[in-house]
Structure formats: structure tokens, C-alpha cells
Amino acid sequence: MTDVLVLGGTGWLSGRVAEKWTVPTATPRAAGASRGASGRVGPTGAAVTCLARGGREAPYGATLVVGDRDDPGAYDAVAGRDWDEIVDISSNPAHVASALEALAGRTRHWTYISTVSVYAANDEPGADESAGLLALGDAGADEDYGRAKVRAEASVRASLGFRAAIVRPGLIVGPGDPTDRFGYWVGRFALAGDGEVLTPETTERGAQVIDVDDLAEFVQAIGRERWTGVVNAVGDPVGLDRLLADAREVAGHTGAVVPAADAWLEAHDVAYWAGPRSLPLWLPADTTGFWTRSNTAYRLLGGRLRPVRETLERTLADERKRGLDRERRAGLTRSDELALLDLLGDSRA
Structure with missing residues (x-):
């Protein structure tokens, strides 16, 4: 033994x-x-x-x-x-x-x-x-x-x-994540339903989970x-646009997705990556290396990488159990998000 x-x-x-x-x-x-x-x-x-x-x-x-x-x-x-x-x-x-x-x-x-x-x-x-x-x-x-x-x-x-x-x-990432980062997106899309969801701009941004x-x-x-x-x-690099699109589809979200520029989010005290009043997984534009690290050794050692969509589905089930509108360690509260969406709409009017 x-x-x-x-x-x-x-x-x-x-x-x-x-x-x-x-x-x-x-x-x-x-x-x-x-x-x-x-x-x-x-x-x-x-x-x-x-x-x-x-x-x-x-x-x-x-x-x-x-x-x-x-x-x-x-x-x-x-x-x-x-x-x-x-x-x-x-x-x-x-x-x-x-x-x-x-x-x-x-x-x-x-x-x-x-x-x-x-x-x-x-x-x-x-x-x-x-x-x-x-x-x-x-x-x-x-x-x-x-x-x-x-x-x-x-x-x-x-x-x-x-x-x-x-x-x-x-x-x-996955069910039970105490940091609330990855689950924010699939949970937020599910909570919003047919309402708007605020996102960062996703061009040349990504994640590696x-x-x-x-x-x-x-x-x-x-x-x-x-x-x-x-x-x-580490997982395979995935574009943030693809990840958010998959999260939205898994959650059944039918509302609008509203992107905001980095400068606008920073000016309104929205943080990168993690923590309160953040947009999780959003990284500064000059940190491409953070989400594109080599996983060649991991794969050669036989490491498994299940499809990200499967993890999103598992995570959504866990988010529903824990409460989509619960207090979170990372992300925006829904009320803060809606207030920011209003401000963003005013700035574009």
C-alpha cells in the first residue's frame, strides 16, 4: 500500500x-x-x-x-x-x-x-x-x-x-472554485438572462485555464x-472572445453583450483579473505571455485537458447550487454592473 x-x-x-x-x-x-x-x-x-x-x-x-x-x-x-x-x-x-x-x-x-x-x-x-x-x-x-x-x-x-x-x-477552474473568477462569466450570463452583460474588449485577449x-x-x-x-x-490558450461566447451559450443568455474599452473601465475603477469590482480573466494588453505559456511538458507527461466547454457546464451547475446572485469574491455585483452599463450608454449617446 x-x-x-x-x-x-x-x-x-x-x-x-x-x-x-x-x-x-x-x-x-x-x-x-x-x-x-x-x-x-x-x-x-x-x-x-x-x-x-x-x-x-x-x-x-x-x-x-x-x-x-x-x-x-x-x-x-x-x-x-x-x-x-x-x-x-x-x-x-x-x-x-x-x-x-x-x-x-x-x-x-x-x-x-x-x-x-x-x-x-x-x-x-x-x-x-x-x-x-x-x-x-x-x-x-x-x-x-x-x-x-x-x-x-x-x-x-x-x-x-x-x-x-x-x-x-x-x-x-471548475466546480467549487473559492476565488469566483472563472465562474463569474457563465454565472453572470445565466443571471442576466435576456439582460445586458458588460464585458471588456476581447481583441487579442485570452485565458489559459x-x-x-x-x-x-x-x-x-x-x-x-x-x-x-x-x-x-496549464491548458491550451483560448481567445477571451471564444471563452465568453461559449460561456454565454452554455448559460443560455439572449441579451446584449456590451464591451467597454480598457481606459473606460479603468477610469470607472473596474479592476483587472480578480477581486471585488473586477472583470475576471480580463488582463492588460501587454501580458500576452501570461495566457500563452507552453504546456508541451504537461502534455508529454500525459496530463489531461478536458474541453473548456465541459468545464463551463460543470461550473454553471455549481454556480446555480451556490446561488447566481450570491456575494462573490471576484467580479461586479449585478447592481454595479447595471450602473456601469447605464454610464457607458450615456457616454455613447
């Missing part, structure tokens, strides 16, 4: 990773893995332990060990045994470093889930894993998300060398095969 420790395991992505390990499933072939008669790696299951703060259940079949990673003894309950695989997703460099200090010597393989936000430049289309990373300042200084992940990656490489895989996902279940399946596969290296876990 394979023994797996997931640091977390009760959150959105980490919970799905734990679940993939507990449920025997056939998964895509990682590079170097042996093939069965079907050409796919056969079913596997594992004994999974999730180390988390508590308050949420571990996936069915996994064992929950309660531990706060801010506490000095957080790993005591899991450091006295050996593991075949450890998975960490933390963006807190101190948590990553302390986990490595306690556990690096007790595992055969470690998978760290990082992010494409570690890259220094976003203007080079098709850049691969060799692209330069963000520069680090003094240790302990306040760092943004990307730099925090760079520092965590450095700790993983220093402690584990060739026993680690570093996975750099792009925008993770990966379904959360495809990513979790990939993380389980490379952990099982103990693959080592760095890989961008």
Missing part, C-alpha cells in the same frame, strides 16, 4: 488531490511509467493522511490529522514514519520550509504545487519552464504571491533535489510515478 501525506487535504485543490489518491482510478501515463495492455497506467489506491487545521472533513477514505502549521509541533504526529509521497500546496514560505525540515528525510518523493505567477515576465508568448523567475528580496520581508512561491520552490529544491516535482498551474480535477489527477499521476522536475500545468 502506498502511504501518502497531503499537507492540507481539506481545501479545494488539496482535497481533490487527496481524493484522487484514495479512490482507485486509471490515470494518464506519466513519462517513464510502464504501460499495461490498454496503454494506460493501471488502477491504484493509497493510504492517505491529511494534515490540516480542522474544521473541514478530509475526503472519504482519508485520515485527518489536526495540526496548525504555525505551531512548532505541527508535524510531530506525522514525522515519526516514512511516506511514499508528500504533497504540499502552501504559498507560505515559512510553512513550506518547516515542513521540509521535519519531513524531507521521511519521504521517497515530494510534490510541490506552485504557480505560473513565479515567472518574471508576462510578455513572451509560448515561454516554457526555463523562463526566468521573479527576483527575491530579503528573507522574511513581505512578498507577493508569486515571490512567496518562488521562495517556497527554492526551499523544495534545496532540501530534496531530485526527489521533488514542482508543478506550476495556471488559472485553476486548467480544470481542477484534471490538475488533481495529474498531481496524483506524477506522484505515483515519482516523476521529478518542473512542469507548467
